[in-house]
Amino acid sequence: MNEDETTDTVLRYDAVGKQFGRRDALRDCSFALPRGRVAALVGANGAGKTTLLRMAVGLARPSAGRIEVLGENPAATGTPAGVSYVAQDKPLYRRFRVREMLRAAAVLNSGGNWDGAHAASLIADAGIGVGQRIGELSAGQRARVAIALALGRRPRLLLLDEPLAELDPLARREIMGTVLAAVAETGMTVLLSSHVVTDIEDACDHLVLLGDRRVMLDGGIDGLLAGHRIHSGPATSFVDDETVVHRSNGGRHTVALVRDHEPAAEPGPSGSAPTLEELVVAYLQAPAASDPEAA
Numbered sequence: 001m002n003e004d005e006t007t008d009t010v011l012r013y014d015a016v017g018k019q020f021g022r023r024d025a026l027r028d029c030s031f032a033l034p035r036g037r038v039a040a041l042v043g044a045n046g047a048g049k050t051t052l053l054r055m056a057v058g059l060a061r062p063s064a065g066r067i068e069v070l071g072e073n074p075a076a077t078g079t080p081a082g083v084s085y086v087a088q089d090k091p092l093y094r095r096f097r098v099r100e101m102l103r104a105a106a107v108l109n110s111g112g113n114w115d116g117a118h119a120a121s122l123i124a125d126a127g128i129g130v131g132q133r134i135g136e137l138s139a140g141q142r143a144r145v146a147i148a149l150a151l152g153r154r155p156r157l158l159l160l161d162e163p164l165a166e167l168d169p170l171a172r173r174e175i176m177g178t179v180l181a182a183v184a185e186t187g188m189t190v191l192l193s194s195h196v197v198t199d200i201e202d203a204c205d206h207l208v209l210l211g212d213r214r215v216m217l218d219g220g221i222d223g224l225l226a227g228h229r230i231h232s233g234p235a236t237s238f239v240d241d242e243t244v245v246h247r248s249n250g251g252r253h254t255v256a257l258v259r260d261h262e263p264a265a266e267p268g269p270s271g272s273a274p275t276l277e278e279l280v281v282a283y284l285q286a287p288a289a290s291d292p293e294a295a
């Protein structure tokens with residue numbers, strides 16, 4: 001890694017593991033995000049996405065390895081200044097009206113970069129009135145308030161746990177548009193967990209794929225897609241090929257996701273670029289496979 005990359009790193013996991021009791025939830029997870037990346041954290045239910053995010057803000061401690069967030073160790077310091085985290089359950093005071101929530105956020109963030117006008121304008125843009133009670137908002141509207149408050153802190157790193165799960169397709173688009181506008185304006189870095197690949201396809205430029213309790217893939221999405229091909233051939237194809245991530249058999253025909261562009265079998269398999277969905281699904285179906293360069 002060159003010096004620029006080192007100094008530009010906003011978030012780094014270095015051989016991080018997490019045990020709950022005697023059970024490994026995560027093992028040997030390493031990846032780093034430079035400034036300005038919009039990264040998707042993808043994995044099956046229970047893969048460890050929430051745990052990974054919580055460790056970055058000091059809400060859980062790694063059992064092994066080290067996390068560095070904006071140059072700090074959250075296990076020692078708690079949530080580093082400059083980081084906004086929106087948890088999956090969007091914790092807000094349900095009895096508060098939106099304007100009271102904005103006032104509370106102003107007090108809680110008084111030592112930081114709090115920009116109440118920005119948060120209020122994002123809430124207004126979502127069509128939510130400041131007189132509305134949080135408990136009476138829909139789940140999607142609560143998500144929009146939570147994200148507006150997170151962006152009002154003008155963070156350098158935004159961590160979002162399943163931000164789009166409860167939103168309708170238009171609201172998903174609008175939220176990601178808001179987040180990407182903040183990225184363009186400030187160079188903020190984003191790590192967001194999601195199950196829905198189509199949601200991240202347009203918005204994210206980086207993928208961290210969790211499976212089998214570890215990081216299976218990590219890198220720029222364009223590079224990861226360019227580094228894999230879908231090949232198809234007779235059922236006997238691809239059997240002993242180490243570059244095959246996953247093969248699925250349909251009668252006399254096999255379709256395989258293959259690393260590194262290598263034609264994987266004879267006779268003459270055809271190849272095409274995978275979609276992000278095909279890439280993710282193939283890795284999740286093949287938990288033993290991983291990108292050797294991600295290790």
Ligand SMILES: Nc1ncnc2c1ncn2[C@@H]1O[C@H](COP(=O)(O)OP(=O)(O)OP(=O)(O)O)[C@@H](O)[C@H]1O
Binds near residue numbers: 020043044046049050
């Ligand atoms: N506080 C805890 N105590 C014990 N086990 C836990 C705790 N928190 C998480 N786990 C376990 O760690 C694993 C990872 O959980 P985590 O919530 O991080 O996964 P996830 O990828 O966010 O899942 P989902 O997509 O379903 O939200 C799971 O097996 C879960 O049961």
